[in-house]
Amino acid sequence: MTEVAIGTVRHLLAAPDDAPHAAVLATARGAGHKLAGTLLSLRAAGGERLTGAEAAELAAARERVERYAAVWSGLTARIPGLLVVKGMAIGAFYPPGVLRSAGDLDVVCSDHEAFWAAALQLADSGWEMVAFTLLPARRDDHVSPHLFAEFRTDAGDGAEPYVVGLVTAEVFTDLRRPACRLPRPVHSPLAVTTLALVAERWEREFRSRDLLDLTLLLRELDAAGVAELRAGLALAGLWPEWCEAMDRVGRLGWRPAVVLPDARRAAARERVLRAGRAVRRWCSPVRLLAGLARAGAEDDVSGWRTAFYDAASDLLHLRVGTRRLLAAGVPLFAVPLDERPDTTPGLDLVTVGRHLVARTPLGVFLIAAGAVRQEWLDEVGGDPVEA
Numbered sequence: 001m002t003e004v005a006i007g008t009v010r011h012l013l014a015a016p017d018d019a020p021h022a023a024v025l026a027t028a029r030g031a032g033h034k035l036a037g038t039l040l041s042l043r044a045a046g047g048e049r050l051t052g053a054e055a056a057e058l059a060a061a062r063e064r065v066e067r068y069a070a071v072w073s074g075l076t077a078r079i080p081g082l083l084v085v086k087g088m089a090i091g092a093f094y095p096p097g098v099l100r101s102a103g104d105l106d107v108v109c110s111d112h113e114a115f116w117a118a119a120l121q122l123a124d125s126g127w128e129m130v131a132f133t134l135l136p137a138r139r140d141d142h143v144s145p146h147l148f149a150e151f152r153t154d155a156g157d158g159a160e161p162y163v164v165g166l167v168t169a170e171v172f173t174d175l176r177r178p179a180c181r182l183p184r185p186v187h188s189p190l191a192v193t194t195l196a197l198v199a200e201r202w203e204r205e206f207r208s209r210d211l212l213d214l215t216l217l218l219r220e221l222d223a224a225g226v227a228e229l230r231a232g233l234a235l236a237g238l239w240p241e242w243c244e245a246m247d248r249v250g251r252l253g254w255r256p257a258v259v260l261p262d263a264r265r266a267a268a269r270e271r272v273l274r275a276g277r278a279v280r281r282w283c284s285p286v287r288l289l290a291g292l293a294r295a296g297a298e299d300d301v302s303g304w305r306t307a308f309y310d311a312a313s314d315l316l317h318l319r320v321g322t323r324r325l326l327a328a329g330v331p332l333f334a335v336p337l338d339e340r341p342d343t344t345p346g347l348d349l350v351t352v353g354r355h356l357v358a359r360t361p362l363g364v365f366l367i368a369a370g371a372v373r374q375e376w377l378d379e380v381g382g383d384p385v386e387a
Contacts, residue, residue, distance in 0.1 A: 081110030
């Protein structure tokens with residue numbers, strides 16, 4: 001049985017038996033592992049004396065986890081309908097005293113009401129909303145549109161800022177793929193976290209820690225959780241990523257506690273479906289323009305490419321219309337105009353001239369699919385007018 005132990009971590013790092021502690025720790029810090037906090041806490045729990053720098057690194061990692069735990073406790077004390085995924089949900093299965101480091105806190109909100117309640121509580125506690133996105137919803141999601149917001153606050157001493165993400169869908173990692181909300185009620189939070197962890201592959205390669213986390217989670221799933229995981233993989237189209245993760249777990253010599261029959265056949269079907277969806281996207285002028293506009297906003301471009309991407313954004317925003325973009329399945333970005341101007345209880349999408357504006361409990365935002373021109377911001381400087 002796979003356990004969280006020094007030998008397990010060294011195996012994940014492919015560290016030779018005679019590798020010095022400093023070299024192993026340097027490898028563990030890498031982006032492909034994120035296991036430094038776990039390794040240091042295991043060494044400390046085993047009675048090993050850490051260096052001053054190592055002890056400080058471990059203390060900072062613990063403080064970060066404790067801060068997120070306090071934030072989560074504060075949110076759930078007042079707001080129903082919240083679910084934490086990944087991070088803390090996985091760390092609960094590490095041995096007492098052994099740390100699973102946390103870069104951020106991921107919170108799934110059951111509906112818009114829970115989302116805005118959590119957002120307001122974070123803002124009132126000094127957190128700054130640095131990103132707000134509207135995401136297309138599926139027909140049966142019962143939440144439309146999906147909302148995502150990222151909040152940050154300073155961690156001090158040059159450390160990475162604390163980050164809390166709020167979203168109304170269990171699977172949301174990549175703006176190029178639709179958000180996925182599981183059917184209600186959700187019976188197995190562990191299945192949700194497992195699904196969200198597999199979905200990280202849309203964003204990046206699996207880390208070695210992901211493989212350890214998946215092994216621990218699968219060991220805890222009951223029959224209902226396995227059924228919910230299987231349904232979620234099918235709904236989100238994550239079969240190829242699931243097979244990749246299980247292949248990597250197998251190459252470590254580990255045997256996962258859950259084996260899903262016909263997973264490879266389902267993965268093959270999903271790849272065919274993805275190819276078909278890709279063709280349809282490229283055949284849709286609106287989606288093609290949206291992809292170009294988004295690339296111009298996200299990527300570091302210059303010269304003629306800037307003008308090209310800006311032209312795509314202009315055409316979308318002024319000719320197609322932002323409302324039609326959302327209906328066509330295009331994610332939309334929010335650019336702040338004013339901070340908390342009124343007591344709007346939720347999301348209110350209104351038209352100002354030729355623009356779409358979102359009035360929210362946290363302020364007024366211009367909604368766009370890509371780069372925003374200053375003249376657009378100037379045009380919506382007045383009060384929004386109901387469409």
